[in-house]
Amino acid sequence: MEQVVAGLALPMFLLAVAITLFAGFVKGAVGFAMPMIMISAFSSFLPPEVALSGLILPTLVTNLGQAFRDGVAAFVGSLRKYWRFLLATLVFITVAAQFVRDIPQPLFLALLGLPITVYAVLQLLGRSMAIKLEHQSRAEWGLGVVAGLYGGVSGVWGPPLIVYLMSIGVDKREMLRVQGVIFLLGSVILLSAHINSGVMTGPNAAFSAALVVPAVIGMLLGLRAGSHLNQARFRWWTQLLLVLTGLNLLRRAMGL
Template sequence: MEYLMAGLTPLAFVAALLITFFAGFVKGAIGFAMPMIMISAFSSFLPPETALAGLILPTLISNLTQAFRHGPGPVWATTITYRRMLISMVIFIVISAQFVRIIPQDLFLLLLGLPITIFAALQLAGVGLALRLEHRSRAEWMLGIISGLYGGLSGVWGPPVLVYLLSIKADKLETVRVQGVVFLIGAVVLLVAHLHSGVLTASTTAFSAVLVLPAMLGQSLGVAVQDRLDQSKFRRWTQILLVLTGLNLMRRAVGL
């Protein structure tokens, strides 16, 4: 049992389970924010590498189930529809990851968090900021590039995608599915990267695997809530979580 707990005290281990359950619930209800919640909470009582390792497998599995909830057909259709964003995102994740030790990460977190917070807050206030549909292809390329640049440098590539989906007024099911596909790609990249970085040791991998169960239980309950949310409520809660995501990114940028 101590091996599965990655050297944590029983209290810390139980806290990790509860935090993961809550993060899974939010993920199921809204479609994102699991890594943000887990890394923010874990960092307050876990070593940095253990905190990061702990979220890897729950994030991977939850995104897999989210993306494929309605079968492989819709996933393939989503991949084709948003191929420009996905292609540019993956390319620029690979490119920007090479500069992670050169460009200050705090600066990029601030530059990502500030516009996201402003955008979502304006939407909550009823200010329309939708992209013009005739520019959708160009927007996909640009948002994919931005997502990739930030993703490679900071490990955060979801918010720009969500900003785009809010701008084009994608419906609830499409929003959740697209997020699942994009985040799944990111989770696979994260897993492969840290198998080589040393973050995922035998012990931390076992710990991460244990956290999959509460994540899945929380996600299942969250999905039940999501199914009961109408389009307007879903959009509003997504905007609220996006504001919190942006604020959290700025908090990380200033070291709070």
């Protein structure tokens, strides 16, 4: 009789643990990409709702540590500084999550993957894509809406935030903290929304909870590795990861 762990056959569960460990490492090193790696890899061998549920609790717990890494005062300061992006993201995660079973994901993935890939490639080539200060507020609202729409459907809302922070020239430490703050609150809303949508039911919730430990271990290892990256190298790796993320989203959109 085949052994079952958290609702999955043991080989599938162990594969999910290995993927989560790697995703946690990447998140610790550069501050994002955990849900993108997890949803992309999980979707290749798990049903969509199980794949989505698997990333929710690991993302929530690791974001908690990232958000408060500089203390409560810094956390509150980031809330005040980026409240537009945060508000737009949270509202539209809640809205989009209710349509997770109705919206064609290939279209959403293509519309997200293409601009991310183009942006990151241009950055790697040395092209300036900075948002002018007089347009910063509108960009914050607009990218927050985009992040929330995609986040509610796919569990991934990091790329629009990374694009915004890189465009306005945020330094490494602030970028990591702001990502944690917005990702944390978004994770809380995502969990609540998918409890309501029915995605986070008993077996799915157990699977998600089982992945928290490997996610935290991976993140701690990644934090140690990331501490050796200077600002220029940090931005380069972030841009490269955005390119790979965008290409992967396009691959998933085409069903490859």
